Amino acid sequence: MALRLHNTLTRTKEDFTPIDPENVRMYVCGPTVYDFAHIGNARPLIVFDVLFRLLRHLYGESHVTYVRNITDVDDKINARAAEEYPGRPLNEAIREVTRRTEAQFRADVAALGCLEPTHQPRATEFICDDGQPEDMIRLITRLIERKHAYVAEGHVLFDVPSMADYGRLSNRTLDEMLAGARVDVAPYKRDPMDFVLWKPSKPGEPAWPSPWGNGRPGWHIECSAMAGALLGPTFDIHGGGIDLVFPHHENEMAQSRCAHGTSTMANYWLHNGFLQVEGEKMSKSLGNFVTIRDVLKDWPGDVARLAMLGTHYRQPINWTLASLKEARTVLREWSDASEGATGGEVAPDVVEALSDDLNTPLAIARLHALRKAKDGEALVASMGMLGIGRLVETTADIGIDATRVAALIAARAAARKAKDFAEADRIRGELDAMGIALKDAKDPPTGELVTTWEVKR
Ligand code: AMP
Ligand code: ZN
Numbered sequence: 176m177a178l179r180l181h182n183t184l185t186r187t188k189e190d191f192t193p194i195d196p197e198n199v200r201m202y203v204c205g206p207t208v209y210d211f212a213h214i215g216n217a218r219p220l221i222v223f224d225v226l227f228r229l230l231r232h233l234y235g236e237s238h239v240t241y242v243r244n245i246t247d248v249d250d251k252i253n254a255r256a257a258e259e260y261p262g263r264p265l266n267e268a269i270r271e272v273t274r275r276t277e278a279q280f281r282a283d284v285a286a287l288g289c290l291e292p293t294h295q296p297r298a299t300e301f302i303c304d305d306g307q308p309e310d311m312i313r314l315i316t317r318l319i320e321r322k323h324a325y326v327a328e329g330h331v332l333f334d335v336p337s338m339a340d341y342g343r344l345s346n347r348t349l350d351e352m353l354a355g356a357r358v359d360v361a362p363y364k365r366d367p368m369d370f371v372l373w374k375p376s377k378p379g380e381p382a383w384p385s386p387w388g389n390g391r392p393g394w395h396i397e398c399s400a401m402a403g404a405l406l407g408p409t410f411d412i413h414g415g416g417i418d419l420v421f422p423h424h425e426n427e428m429a430q431s432r433c434a435h436g437t438s439t440m441a442n443y444w445l446h447n448g449f450l451q452v453e454g455e456k457m458s459k460s461l462g463n464f465v466t467i468r469d470v471l472k473d474w475p476g477d478v479a480r481l482a483m484l485g486t487h488y489r490q491p492i493n494w495t496l497a498s499l500k501e502a503r504t505v506l507r508e509w510s511d512a513s514e515g516a517t518g519g520e521v522a523p524d525v526v527e528a529l530s531d532d533l534n535t536p537l538a539i540a541r542l543h544a545l546r547k548a549k550d551g552e553a554l555v556a557s558m559g560m561l562g563i564g565r566l567v568e569t570t571a572d573i574g575i576d577a578t579r580v581a582a583l584i585a586a587r588a589a590a591r592k593a594k595d596f597a598e599a600d601r602i603r604g605e606l607d608a609m610g611i612a613l614k615d616a617k618d619p620p621t622g623e624l625v626t627t628w629e630v631k632r
Contacts, residue, residue, distance in 0.1 A: 178233060178530045180412070181489060183420060183444040184344055188532055191443065193411050199230050199239045200410035202402040202441065204419055205295070207246040208276035209255040211466040212283055214479075214494055215416075215450040215457055221480055222447045222488040222533065223414045224289040224562055229529050232521065232560065241292040242405045244398060245280075247273040247299050248381060248391055265379050278581050281628070283467040286476040288562040294405050298397040301404060302383045310400035311392045312385050314434050315372045323433040327363035329375035329388050335368040338429050344444060345421035355421050370426055372396050395426035399434070402427070408435035409442070417446040448491045457494075465494070477563050478503045484535040484561055503566075505543075509554060510566040512546040519552030521560050529560065580611055584626050587613075591624070 178191040193199040203223045206212055212220075223243075230239045252269055260268035277297075285291075301310045308316070315331050318324035323337045335341050342352060353367060360367050371393040376382035382389040392400075402410065408431065415424065424444065431440040452463045470479050482502035486492040522545060528537035538561060545554040555565065583602050590598040603613060606628070614627050 176527045176530050178229070179532055180443050180445060181532050182442075183446050184439070184442075186346070189443070191411075193234070194409065194442070196234055197238050199234050199412075200406040201227065201230070201239070201241050201412040201414065202398070202406055202410060203241070203243045203292075203414040204398055204423065205243040205245050206276075206280055207249045207251060208273045208280060209249070209252040210276065211468050212280055213457065214452070214465045214467055214470055217283075217287060217467050217470075217479070218450050218483060218488070218492065219414060219416050219447050220284050220289055221287060221483045221562070223445075224287075225484065225529065225535065225560075226412070226414070226445070226533060227290060227292070228560060228562055229526070229533070232526065233530075240294070240406065242294045242296065242402065243292040244401045245273075245277055245295055245297045246394070246397060247277070247297045248302075248397070249394065253380060266381060269381060275581070278628075279468070282580070283471070286471050287467065288476050288480050288564065290562070296401045296405060298392070298401065301397070301400045302392060303385070306384055308385070310404045311396050312383075314396060314400050314403065314430065315392075316386065317434045318372065318430065321433060321436075323429075324372055325365065326387055327365075329390065330361075330363060330371055331373040331387055332364060332369040333372055333426065333429060333433075334365065335370070335429070336366050338433055341368075341429055342425065344425045344428055347421060352421065352425075370395065370422065372430070395423055396430055398423075398427045399430040399440075402440070403431060403435070409437050409439060411441060412443045412445060413441035414445045414447075417448055420444075420446055445488075447488045450492045450494050452494045453496075454493055470499075474499055474503070475506075475566060477566060478506055480561070481506055481539075481563055484563075485539060487536055488533055505539075506563070506566045509542065509546055509558060512549065513551035513555045513558075513565055516551035516555040518556050518559070519550075521556045522550075522553045525557040525560055535561065580606065580609070580628060584613070584628065588624065588626065 179188050180191050181188045201223070203219060206216060227239065227241045252272060253265065256265060256268035256272045260271060303309050303312055315324060318333065319326065319331065322334070324331055324333050345352070347355065349368070373385060373387055373390050373392055375388055375390040381391055383391060413424065428440045432438065451457065452465055455461060455463055457463055457465065478499060482494070482498045483492070485498060485502065522541060524541050525538050528534045528541055531537070542554060542557055545557060558564065583606055587599045587602040590602065606613060611628050616625055616627070617623070
């Protein structure tokens with residue numbers, strides 16, 4: 176059965192035809208790294224991981240490119256850094272916050288059973304390098320040249336009326352867009368809808384040199400630049416939560432299309448519905464704010480994942496204790512039924528269910544049928560399609576201690592600095608034994624060694 180996906184752009188379920196079946200390309204907006212990710216943020220991570228797995232199954236593992244970015248430049252990050260590290264230079268404080276939060280995030284998504292995307296670019300690596308313009312600055316320059324953007328008082332703004340079909344993705348009236356965007360009516364804007372591509376930085380704030388003065392990028396341009404750099408001007412699938420349709424995705428699409436002169440940025444736009452906790456909107460003020468970390472303290476990642484996939488991704492989901500308990504019961508049954516199985520073929524009807532716009536509730540029903548039929552081999556393989564493993568009921572299997580990993584990486588960096596390579600190697604070995612693989616790279620802005628890690632599978 177052909178893959179069909181609901182496309183926000185056309186508001187219909189369509190057959191999926193990739194631009195290049197040898198390289199199916201997907202971009203999903205990633206986290207802004209200033210705080211623990213919450214269980215609502217886990218939804219797009221899990222949903223698009225299932226789509227990534229399905230695409231790999233259908234087109235071949237090496238024929239899918241998945242990009243999920245890390246937003247490490249944002250005013251919320253600046254505010255958090257200043258609050259947490261008063262008296263420290265802001266740039267250093269920001270680095271502390273973003274690096275720590277990124278490590279927490281990576282540990283959380285791994286514990287939820289998500290594969291590493293092909294690329295996880297950081298926004299700050301696409302602004303400029305050694306004063307030389309990188310993708311974001313080049314994209315903004317192109318938009319100005321093409322008369323889709325203008326400079327005003329140190330800002331660069333996207334000229335919304337210059338684009339005839341702006342609003343196509345969100346399908347809103349101008350009044351609705353104005354209300355939804357909550358844009359500042361700044362005096363330097365030609366049109367109230369115009370949005371910021373580049374803004375000046377105050378002394379002490381993070382700043383990069385640009386043709387328009389020292390400043391920093393707006394949020395939307397980051398994704399256009401990273402998607403363009405890693406996937407090309409037009410690619411197959413763009414995903415995120417429903418709240419991102421407007422203004423973020425509308426603006427990403429406007430920037431990319433106008434800069435590259437293309438009729439679309441991505442052919443299929445997919446959006447997951449929102450998550451509520453016990454029937455209420457999750458918010459810190461209501462006291463029902465649940466981080467992924469909170470959930471993983473009490474529940475294996477596979478249970479949380481199964482609970483999430485019990486609702487179709489486009490529907491709103493109600494995150495409840497009852498649904499977690501039920502998922503645990505189900506996963507125990509599946510685990511018992513597949514004891515000793517080494518993994519056979521994925522059941523075709525499970526692939527078929529997922530191919531119908533990621534119908535995970537139907538796929539789960541078919542997994543139940545495999546259990547009833549006592550087909551443990553197909554059951555394990557098909558659970559794997561959903562990224563769910565057999566339950567191992569020990570707490571040690573629940574997650575990775577990211578704090579310990581970070582401490583060991585810091586100790587290794589210190590050992591290397593002191594030229595104690597034997598100790599550095601010993602620490603690498605210790606991490607290896609924990610199932611953690613290290614990757615060393617130079618940080619472009621500073622030339623300093625940066626070590627990232629991933630869980631070996
Ligand atoms: P943010 O950090 O707010 O930009 O969100 C990161 C991702 O999580 C985006 O794709 C959001 O659409 C998604 N997201 C945020 N809150 C929720 C929620 N309550 N339910 C589902 N998805 C959410
Ligand atoms: Zn984005």
